[in-house]
Amino acid sequence: MGRTQTKDKFKEFMLDKGLKSTRQREVILDEFLRVGSHISTEELYLRLRRKTPQIGYATVHRTLKLFAECGIAEQRHFGDGQARYEASDLDEHHDHLICVTCGKIVEFEDPRIERLQEEVARQHGFSIERHRLELYGCCESCR
Amino acid sequence: MGRTQTKDKFKEFMLDKGLKSTRQREVILDEFLRVGSHISTEELYLRLRRKTPQIGYATVHRTLKLFAECGIAEQRHFGDGQARYEASDLDEHHDHLICVTCGKIVEFEDPRIERLQEEVARQHGFSIERHRLELYGCCESCR
């Protein structure tokens, strides 16, 4: 999903919910899309403050939650106690490889694993809504 | 790993580290093993307080961390913001199915998935240290 589409989707969402479009929301969405992925509220807030010093942490926090509600972002937790957000691609799911040394995060996707997950769930009488697969290890350059 | 072995392992750990065996640690380990798995500090604390009212939350917290350090327990996060601990079986790894409706947690294991994870990691130049696979969905009885 390109930036324009994402922005359109958010506009539609705001209209739908009777939310107002504000300068802050625009700036936050822009920066969020520019940065890409796996950013924490704190990080995004600090970045924004460079260019837009008067912006408040609470607003960044609330806006990221809005993004998630709207479906253009997803909240993630990688075990460091901070929530992180990533732009969602909607049509394509992916999992993560996380380097425990340098913190690098790589995305991957494997349909074979997904299929096996479905199978396992079925065997236990579950229907999967979502899943989380994270591989923690050491990346090439850290070895 | 049976209870006796687990207790022995903890005793050895304490000896090794010069830690003292106390009434509290015994009581906490007993209750932890009795309950089994996926218990939060808060839950364990409340349970213990019924039989041992003078026990402190901090002690439960610290003791659970000790268990994890010793290797007889593992800390987990299932996204409800609370850390949970489970007795570790050492020789066998497992993943989790979590019912988003009733909160039931089922353990499973699938060597085929594990193998594919290794393969994916290798493709990206990673060596896996540990992983986390959680399937969130709806269990049979909740449907």
Next chain:
DNA sequence: ATTAACTTGAAATCCGTTTTCATTTGGATG
């Protein structure tokens, strides 16, 4: 322009986790 509803940002609050510190206890030693 007026107005009602929504938004903002600073500060306060929440809530699980972790630490502090005065006191108690374990267990090694004489």
Next chain:
DNA sequence: CATCCAAATGAAAACGGATTTCAAGTTAAT
């Protein structure tokens, strides 16, 4: 057994990220 010191305890405080409060500001419909 008495003594001693390091470790452990528990109540309370501190911590840290997430969330809420509230007075002031903004949006956009009329």
